[in-house]
Amino acid sequence: MDTILGIKTIIAVVEAGSFTAAGDRLSISKALVSKYVGIVEEQLGVRLFNRSTRKISITEAGKNYYERVVPLFDDYSELVDNLAEHETSPRGQLRISAPVTFGESNLAPLLPELINRYPDLSVDLHLSDKIIDMLEEGIDLVIRIGGVDDSNLIARKITSFPLIMCASPAYLEAHGHPTNAQELEQHTTIIDSNFRIGFNWPLMNKDGEPSVAHVKSHISANSPRAVKEVVLASGGIGLIPEFVIEEQLRSGELVRVMGSHKTLEFGMFAIYPHRKFVPRKVRAMVDFLIEKFR
CATH class of the missing domain: 3.40.190.10 (Periplasmic binding protein-like II)
Known part of the structure; x- marks a missing residue:
């Protein structure tokens, strides 16, 4: 077995936490991982991992080996990468x-x-x-x-991706266009539960004055795409990353709300x-x- 392959296998087992996960990481079987680990241990004359039927644990010798071999492996990988840099493309x-x-x-x-x-x-x-x-x-x-x-x-x-307040034309025709935080609070909104702001939407007007809209909602989802679909169905006003709704804003399926105000960007x-x-x-x-x- 190649020495570098043995080193890669030990590093993968330590970082992945199991022979199975290390095999997935290296695209080889669990049995082959176990074989390579055994060969390295035999060559070194020490046990790097304690095995049981349910789990493995790293030994003190294994910790020392890992800590010393990672920088060596990085140096080797960098050397190979630098030598090949002008000869081949990334591979x-x-x-x-x-x-x-x-x-x-x-x-x-x-x-x-x-x-x-x-x-x-x-x-x-x-x-x-x-x-x-x-x-x-x-x-x-x-x-x-x-x-x-x-x-x-x-x-x-x-x-950076700004968050955009938007709604469907049908919703805005039925409920009107809010122009400030107080008016926004009278509307139904769709909450993206990934955002820590929850029901408190921070706003800043064109003069740089901040405010917070304490919005109300009956629907929340942990997916911006799901929020978009609810907004498209005229469910209310959504606060959605721009990259999710670019196409709908261009087509007119969604309309920007309170365009003179800024909110968060990620x-x-x-x-x-x-x-x-x-x-x-x-x-x-x-x-x-x-x-x-x-």
Whole structure:
């Protein structure tokens, strides 16, 4: 067995937490992971993991091995990457995690162009609105819309997406157009439960004066796309990220409400582990995102 493959396997098991998850991360079977770990342990003459029928746990020797070998593996990967940089394009599998709505509507349509540009690259796209553990899941790059709290990660801001208050023409014809926070409070709104603001919508008028509308609602959803569909059905006024409703605003299916006021905007971030070496495939993807969205 190749020494580098053994090192990669140990790192994957430690970070993923199990032979099965490490196998998924490396695209090999659980049995092969177990075999590779056994070979490394035999070569070193120490036990790196304690096994039971239900779980594994890392030994003290395993912790020491992992802590010492990760920077060595990063240095090796950086060396190989730098030597090949002027000879080949980014290559290998790039595992990306992105929010469901953004991933489906905005990111997925761009992937064919990415692969045409970098034919030696493959993309494994995971869509989830939950916060994930990048190391445990074996994710190379996370695209997040909103805040970034983990100081162990590098967050590169790509762009910002404003939230837009909007409604259907039929709803506005029936209920009128609000012009300030007090009038907005008399309308029915649709709440996106992903937002921490809840029923308190912050506003700022064209003169920079802030206010808060304490809105009322009978419908909430944890998906901006679902909120959009309720608003399209004349269910009320929604506060929706601009990228979700661009097409409907252009077609006139939705109308911007209180256009002279601003509300929140969310940053779009590309996030990757805080390590000295950033793989070229990750750097290429970040540059691609900046080109397409900034």
